[in-house]
Amino acid sequence: MSIHDMIASHPDVAGNLNDALATAVRHSMFCAVICTSCADACSSEDMDMRQCIRTCMDCADVCTATMKVAARRTGSNEAVLRAMLTACIETCEICAAECARHDHDHCRRCAEMCRECAEDCRKALATI
Amino acid sequence: MSIHDMIASHPDVAGNLNDALATAVRHSMFCAVICTSCADACSSEDMDMRQCIRTCMDCADVCTATMKVAARRTGSNEAVLRAMLTACIETCEICAAECARHDHDHCRRCAEMCRECAEDCRKALATI
Amino acid sequence: MSIHDMIASHPDVAGNLNDALATAVRHSMFCAVICTSCADACSSEDMDMRQCIRTCMDCADVCTATMKVAARRTGSNEAVLRAMLTACIETCEICAAECARHDHDHCRRCAEMCRECAEDCRKALATI
Amino acid sequence: MSIHDMIASHPDVAGNLNDALATAVRHSMFCAVICTSCADACSSEDMDMRQCIRTCMDCADVCTATMKVAARRTGSNEAVLRAMLTACIETCEICAAECARHDHDHCRRCAEMCRECAEDCRKALATI
Numbered sequence: 001m002s003i004h005d006m007i008a009s010h011p012d013v014a015g016n017l018n019d020a021l022a023t024a025v026r027h028s029m030f031c032a033v034i035c036t037s038c039a040d041a042c043s044s045e046d047m048d049m050r051q052c053i054r055t056c057m058d059c060a061d062v063c064t065a066t067m068k069v070a071a072r073r074t075g076s077n078e079a080v081l082r083a084m085l086t087a088c089i090e091t092c093e094i095c096a097a098e099c100a101r102h103d104h105d106h107c108r109r110c111a112e113m114c115r116e117c118a119e120d121c122r123k124a125l126a127t128i
Numbered sequence: 129m130s131i132h133d134m135i136a137s138h139p140d141v142a143g144n145l146n147d148a149l150a151t152a153v154r155h156s157m158f159c160a161v162i163c164t165s166c167a168d169a170c171s172s173e174d175m176d177m178r179q180c181i182r183t184c185m186d187c188a189d190v191c192t193a194t195m196k197v198a199a200r201r202t203g204s205n206e207a208v209l210r211a212m213l214t215a216c217i218e219t220c221e222i223c224a225a226e227c228a229r230h231d232h233d234h235c236r237r238c239a240e241m242c243r244e245c246a247e248d249c250r251k252a253l254a255t256i
Numbered sequence: 257m258s259i260h261d262m263i264a265s266h267p268d269v270a271g272n273l274n275d276a277l278a279t280a281v282r283h284s285m286f287c288a289v290i291c292t293s294c295a296d297a298c299s300s301e302d303m304d305m306r307q308c309i310r311t312c313m314d315c316a317d318v319c320t321a322t323m324k325v326a327a328r329r330t331g332s333n334e335a336v337l338r339a340m341l342t343a344c345i346e347t348c349e350i351c352a353a354e355c356a357r358h359d360h361d362h363c364r365r366c367a368e369m370c371r372e373c374a375e376d377c378r379k380a381l382a383t384i
Numbered sequence: 385m386s387i388h389d390m391i392a393s394h395p396d397v398a399g400n401l402n403d404a405l406a407t408a409v410r411h412s413m414f415c416a417v418i419c420t421s422c423a424d425a426c427s428s429e430d431m432d433m434r435q436c437i438r439t440c441m442d443c444a445d446v447c448t449a450t451m452k453v454a455a456r457r458t459g460s461n462e463a464v465l466r467a468m469l470t471a472c473i474e475t476c477e478i479c480a481a482e483c484a485r486h487d488h489d490h491c492r493r494c495a496e497m498c499r500e501c502a503e504d505c506r507k508a509l510a511t512i
Binding site for chain 1: 153172188237
């Protein structure tokens with residue numbers, strides 16, 4: 001299923017798709033699940049992972065809101081979209097930095113996803 | 129980014145991945161965004177789409193919860209997982225049936241996604 | 257702010273409010289925040305709270321979806337509402353039982369909230 | 385159930401509660417439900433409410449993320465908290481302005497809730 005094709009089928013988009021914004025929707029969607037999974041995996045590790053659980057849970061919540069706000073094309077809500085992309089960039093970079101401090105495979109994957117999501121949100125923000 | 133590889137890296141999964149359940153996570157994740165987009169697109173159509181907006185918004189919320197619950201592997205919460213997969217199957221089938229009544233491209237795509245998500249949740253439910 | 261008055265102002269409700277269902281919205285809303293807070297507090301405790309973190313995080317997600325689905329009155333989506341109230345009752349009871357096993361003040365409060373939410377969802381379910 | 389008492393029972397808070405922040409959690413929680421209800425009620429009105437549906441749905445999603453991020457006290461994630469409170473203030477003010485343009489009782493209530501939530505988030509932001 002293509003997020004890009006779906007958003008392109010909105011009656012007000014009509015083939016005039018913001019490709020960078022659709023990519024930000026796709027990757028904040030993935031990042032919401034990856035961070036949910038990393039918070040959960042961290043809580044099963046034997047060492048103290050409380051700061052990483054915190055940043056991953058916050059990042060999952062911010063990405064979930066971002067993917068929903070950024071998916072909409074009815075009317076216009078650009079200031080909110082900018083505020084959420086900005087919040088998502090900051091949240092993902094902080095989560096990536098925290099995950100990068102740990103040697104777990106799930107943290108390595110989560111850090112990579114967060115960095116990619118932050119970069120895509122930054123590219124999308126530049127188009128609005 | 130692979131949802132399957134991410135969940136497989138949870139310390140308690142350790143290579144023993146429930147493949148069907150990881151697929152249900154992936155598709156409830158996509159379905160949450162597709163339904164969010166379809167509810168939004170429906171609100172921009174000139175005809176009366178209120179029932180379709182309702183079923184799509186409900187489906188987006190149920191899929192969002194399902195993807196998060198189904199992504200976790202710490203400890204055990206099988207009764208809750210079963211209840212959410214069951215709710216997700218019903219919600220997706222109802223949303224697919226409503227979207228199938230409309231001739232919009234976004235509704236056709238959403239119906240297809242919902243049917244696929246319902247089928248994947250049914251396969252995952254059979255494994256638990 | 258009254259959830260009951262808000263839902264009563266929906267054009268299709270027109271003074272014909274399902275009081276039990278509005279109470280279920282109110283308490284699944286509170287339960288979503290209380291469980292989010294309990295999962296977070298549990299991750300700061302020194303003992304092993306991983307099962308409690310799991311059940312609280314799942315409960316927060318299920319309650320969040322329930323409060324949104326149960327708040328809507330446009331058209332009709334009764335099968336989905338029943339499925340989510342059913343899932344919410346089960347999830348809250350399991351979370352209450354897990355929290356009741358621990359001696360922390362936040363777990364005691366969370367167990368109480370979950371029991372109340374389960375009871376309200378059961379009463380609401382009986383009206384649909 | 386008191387959100388303030390619940391957060392005060394977190395082991396790292398230990399009676400040292402940020403009262404303004406707990407109030408922001410409480411009101412973003414209410415605002416998430418009120419906006420969900422208003423978007424739904426708007427979709428049942430006979431006139432064109434598409435811009436109001438859009439701003440209410442976005443506001444519900446941003447408030448849901450804000451209430452979760454702001455409820456956590458484990459470790460520290462102040463930059464993310466600031467980014468979400470900032471996004472929530474902007475989103476609530478835009479939603480309040482849009483709802484204030486309409487003569488429906490649900491829009492009047494939603495505008496009032498959004499203004500209150502924006503004000504509480506602003507007070508909380510000043511404390512961090």
